Amino acid sequence: MTPDHPALHWSDASVTLGQRTLFRHVNLTIPTGSFVAILGPNGVGKSTLMKTILGLQHLSEGSVSVFGGSPEEARPLIGYLPQRHHFESSVSISGRDLVRLGLDGDRWGMPLPFANKFSASARAKSAQVAEVLEQVGATSYADRSVGACSGGEQQRLLIAQALVRRPQLLVLDEPLDSLDLPNQVAVAELIATISNVHGVTVLLVAHDVNPILSHLDQVVYLAHGGVLTGSPKEVITSENLSALYDTPVDVLTTSTGRLVVVGQPDAHGGHHPHLGHGNHHGHAG
Amino acid sequence: MSSPVVSLNPWTDLSTMWSYPYLRNALIAGSIVAIIAASVGWMMVQRRQSFLGHTLAVVSFPGASLALLFALPASVGYYGATVIAALIARQSSDAQTADDRQSNATIGTVQAVALATGLLVISRSSSFLTSTTSLLFGSFLGITSNEVLLIAVVGVVTGVVFIAIARPLLLATFDATEATAMGIPVAALNVVFAVLLACVVAATSQITGALLVFALLVMPGATAQILTPKVWKGCAISVGLGLGILWLGIGLSFYLPRLPLGFCVTSVGFFAYLVSHVLVALRSRPHLQGNVA
Amino acid sequence: MTASLSTTLLAPFMVNAFIAGTAIALLTGAVGSMLVLRVELFTADALSHVAFTGAMAALLLGLVTGVGLLIACISAAVVLALLGRRIGRSDAAIGTFFAWILGLGTLLLSLASTSSSGSTGTSSITVLFGSLFSLSSTGTWLAVIGSTLGLIALGIVLRPLIYSSIDASIAQARGVPVVGVSIAFAVIVGCATALSVQAVGALLFVGLVAAPAGAAMRATTNPFATTALSMGLSVAAVWTGLFLSGMIPSVPPSAAIILVAAAFFGTAKLSESLVARRAR
Ligand SMILES: Nc1ncnc2c1ncn2[C@@H]1O[C@H](COP(=O)(O)OP(=O)(O)O)[C@@H](O)[C@H]1O
Ligand SMILES: [Mg+2]
Numbered sequence: 041m042t043p044d045h046p047a048l049h050w051s052d053a054s055v056t057l058g059q060r061t062l063f064r065h066v067n068l069t070i071p072t073g074s075f076v077a078i079l080g081p082n083g084v085g086k087s088t089l090m091k092t093i094l095g096l097q098h099l100s101e102g103s104v105s106v107f108g109g110s111p112e113e114a115r116p117l118i119g120y121l122p123q124r125h126h127f128e129s130s131v132s133i134s135g136r137d138l139v140r141l142g143l144d145g146d147r148w149g150m151p152l153p154f155a156n157k158f159s160a161s162a163r164a165k166s167a168q169v170a171e172v173l174e175q176v177g178a179t180s181y182a183d184r185s186v187g188a189c190s191g192g193e194q195q196r197l198l199i200a201q202a203l204v205r206r207p208q209l210l211v212l213d214e215p216l217d218s219l220d221l222p223n224q225v226a227v228a229e230l231i232a233t234i235s236n237v238h239g240v241t242v243l244l245v246a247h248d249v250n251p252i253l254s255h256l257d258q259v260v261y262l263a264h265g266g267v268l269t270g271s272p273k274e275v276i277t278s279e280n281l282s283a284l285y286d287t288p289v290d291v292l293t294t295s296t297g298r299l300v301v302v303g304q305p306d307a308h309g310g311h312h313p314h315l316g317h318g319n320h321h322g323h324a325g
Numbered sequence: 326m327s328s329p330v331v332s333l334n335p336w337t338d339l340s341t342m343w344s345y346p347y348l349r350n351a352l353i354a355g356s357i358v359a360i361i362a363a364s365v366g367w368m369m370v371q372r373r374q375s376f377l378g379h380t381l382a383v384v385s386f387p388g389a390s391l392a393l394l395f396a397l398p399a400s401v402g403y404y405g406a407t408v409i410a411a412l413i414a415r416q417s418s419d420a421q422t423a424d425d426r427q428s429n430a431t432i433g434t435v436q437a438v439a440l441a442t443g444l445l446v447i448s449r450s451s452s453f454l455t456s457t458t459s460l461l462f463g464s465f466l467g468i469t470s471n472e473v474l475l476i477a478v479v480g481v482v483t484g485v486v487f488i489a490i491a492r493p494l495l496l497a498t499f500d501a502t503e504a505t506a507m508g509i510p511v512a513a514l515n516v517v518f519a520v521l522l523a524c525v526v527a528a529t530s531q532i533t534g535a536l537l538v539f540a541l542l543v544m545p546g547a548t549a550q551i552l553t554p555k556v557w558k559g560c561a562i563s564v565g566l567g568l569g570i571l572w573l574g575i576g577l578s579f580y581l582p583r584l585p586l587g588f589c590v591t592s593v594g595f596f597a598y599l600v601s602h603v604l605v606a607l608r609s610r611p612h613l614q615g616n617v618a
Numbered sequence: 619m620t621a622s623l624s625t626t627l628l629a630p631f632m633v634n635a636f637i638a639g640t641a642i643a644l645l646t647g648a649v650g651s652m653l654v655l656r657v658e659l660f661t662a663d664a665l666s667h668v669a670f671t672g673a674m675a676a677l678l679l680g681l682v683t684g685v686g687l688l689i690a691c692i693s694a695a696v697v698l699a700l701l702g703r704r705i706g707r708s709d710a711a712i713g714t715f716f717a718w719i720l721g722l723g724t725l726l727l728s729l730a731s732t733s734s735s736g737s738t739g740t741s742s743i744t745v746l747f748g749s750l751f752s753l754s755s756t757g758t759w760l761a762v763i764g765s766t767l768g769l770i771a772l773g774i775v776l777r778p779l780i781y782s783s784i785d786a787s788i789a790q791a792r793g794v795p796v797v798g799v800s801i802a803f804a805v806i807v808g809c810a811t812a813l814s815v816q817a818v819g820a821l822l823f824v825g826l827v828a829a830p831a832g833a834a835m836r837a838t839t840n841p842f843a844t845t846a847l848s849m850g851l852s853v854a855a856v857w858t859g860l861f862l863s864g865m866i867p868s869v870p871p872s873a874a875i876i877l878v879a880a881a882f883f884g885t886a887k888l889s890e891s892l893v894a895r896r897a898r
Binding site for chain 1: 426427
């Protein structure tokens with residue numbers, strides 16, 4: 041909104057679930073318009089950190105501001121894609137109707153039948169839905185039921201659903217999960233384009249950093265109860281990653297200057313960080 | 326038959342109960358049924374098929390009333406109806422659990438059709454009221470020795486089948502893809518389990534009535550699931566709970582004859598369920614995982 | 619034949635049955651489509667048995683049966699909705715609660731039949747299987763008013779309800795009060811159960827919510843259209859069932875309604891698999 045506010049700012053933020061502290065005294069700033077990846081081992085609290093932006097998870101200490109305001113105030117500006125399993129095959133809502141719910145699903149009441157025939161605003165909304173479906177390349181299967189769509193198609197429809205209100209901030213929790221490699225690249229490309237063209241701030245939780253590495257402005261590693269952040273070149277080094285994941289990780293630079301992470305730590309799955317180490321990796325953003 | 330005399334000395338009372346053939350039959354048949362219902366019901370809970378289980382239980386009512394109409398043995402009605410309903414409900418869905426919209430709707434419809442048929446049949450008979458009530462709410466104490474024999478045979482057969490398929494079935498329940506990859510015939514197993522469930526329900530509903538089968542089927546499994554996340558331990562606990570619930574229930578209604586048996590059994594089961602929730606909550610309190618919205 | 623048929627169809631009890639039946643069908647059709655979407659038919663099944671227990675309790679306490687039904691159904695629906703949030707939507711938990719409610723129902727039934735006159739047996743059967751043909755005109759008006767209120771309430775929460783049923787976390791992030799909406803829906807389901815127990819009875823209720831909605835779900839991929847279609851099929855089932863039952867007096871109306879609704883469901887299923895086979 042106001043250019044002098046960063047898109048996101050956590051100050052001294054901690055989250056404790058029951059007796060377990062996921063992260064403590066996190067200070068992190070995400071400038072407006074940047075494309076940021078959140079990385080870290082499974083179960084470290086990446087999804088929880090995303091939920092603090094939406095007001096779905098309260099901080100036990102500290103504060104988070106979204107465009108200078110509270111998460112609740114910023115809700116209309118945020119598009120959210122939760123980490124998810126896929127829709128069951130019996131979910132019989134069409135992709136178009138799903139995206140439409142993203143536009144007005146929080147409004148009480150119900151749509152009038154044949155509203156498009158006599159209401160200009162209803163036609164405008166339908167056009168907006170059609171436009172965003174086109175943008176993510178989902179038009180051809182938008183009228184099938186989402187249960188009958190493939191995982192990649194469902195993911196694109198959900199991204200369209202998050203985009204349809206033209207949000208200022210996109211919070212995407214593992215959007216590339218379970219896509220094949222060409223689809224990962226295509227979806228990453230799409231999100232980066234949206235970020236560049238419309239100046240949308242993107243926060244993206246990822247398992248595998250390689251498909252998005254070339255688009256990133258900033259990476260945030262969450263591990264050992266704190267965060268480590270900076271530009272990809274600064275942060276993605278063999279030493280950092282090996283320390284974060286407690287396992288040897290190599291970072292190579294290709295002849296064209298691209299970074300490639302080898303020995304991808306997430307292959308180990310279920311790897312739990314040590315807790316209670318405070319924020320010895322914590323850095324101000 | 327004369328009513329047994331209650332002495333409040335459990336041992337004398339047990340031998341008193343044992344000396345009445347109808348009570349002895351009830352105890353034997355009930356114990357067999359409790360064991361198989363608790364083990365198969367435990368699997369039903371793991372597979373989240375309680376709705377199917379309840380529907381099969383309800384289906385035994387029209388089965389029995391149809392058998393009544395055509396002067397067939399009641400057992401034919403019970404087993405026939407539940408097995409047919411299980412096959413219809415299973416055939417209609419390729420998903421392995423009942424937690425699926427399509428099969429959910431099918432199961433609900435099958436249940437209502439069965440009940441409507443039962444109503445249709447039984448409303449023509451002169452003894453509408455009494456037979457409906459006894460079919461729905463059971464005649465626990467009216468079991469003959471022949472029926473005990475049938476229940477014993479069914480118990481052994483279903484027990485053997487259950488033990489044979491339990492392990493692959495459990496894998497198919499939690500990871501159907503993996504199970505298929507290992508060469509387990511997942512679809513066939515689903516059908517076999519549905520038929521197994523149907524047989525157990527038929528055996529159980531003959532003694533407890535259509536509406537209360539469900540108690541012996543779901544309560545031990547649900548309670549065991551709370552007490553332990555370990556699978557086979559859970560199954561064993563479930564069987565123990567099933568027997569315990571039934572015996573305590575019978576005992577309670579023996580001492581308090583004004584309380585119907587069905588109420589006693591379900592109350593003991595519900596109590597066990599609540600207590601285990603409290604126990605687990607207390608046990609995990611020191612390192613409680615806060616339940617966040 | 620035609621003369622006697624028209625007298626039957628125009629008899630006051632038949633007119634009452636048609637009016638009340640239509641109102642209830644509209645509500646159960648709409649509620650049913652949401653229950654199918656939310657995979658909550660088992661909860662509805664449990665609620666209908668709560669209705670039985672509630673009616674027996676009312677009988678015992680000397681209350682009007684309808685009041686007992688309504689209180690029992692709404693409070694149980696809200697308890698199940700809240701429980702579902704705390705311990706996850708566990709069908710084993712619903713089943714356990716449900717089995718105990720049935721046990722409680724047998725206790726109340728036996729208490730009522732020993733303490734009061736012989737009418738208990740009949741009223742328990744009425745609650746179990748419904749009695750659309752014996753509705754008074756007051757009962758008819760109650761059904762119409764109750765269904766209208768239920769439909770208005772459902773209309774107000776419908777869109778957020780669909781949104782949170784498709785994906786609760788997205789809806790919540792958008793500011794939909796997911797808990798409030800599901801409690802409101804629980805209250806509506808409780809009312810619908812209590813009302814339709816008069817029409818088709820506690821035992822057949824699940825069919826009235828499952829069959830038209832299950833058939834409608836196969837026909838369209840727009841949730842609002844599914845709801846409307848389900849309401850239409852439900853009304854069609856009630857009318858056809860009442861008509862059949864009027865023609866063949868030995869067929870109880872509730873059985874006829876359920877069998878017609880199930881025929882719709884079967885037809886939808888069959889035509890879907892035929893279409894799928896042709897596509898292959
Ligand atoms: N409601 C909850 N209560 C207790 N612990 C939870 C709850 N939700 C998540 N957790 C725990 O918090 C940790 C972080 O979860 P999450 O943020 O989903 O991790 P990530 O997205 O990094 O894989 C996990 O260990 C998880 O088990
Ligand atoms: Mg996560």
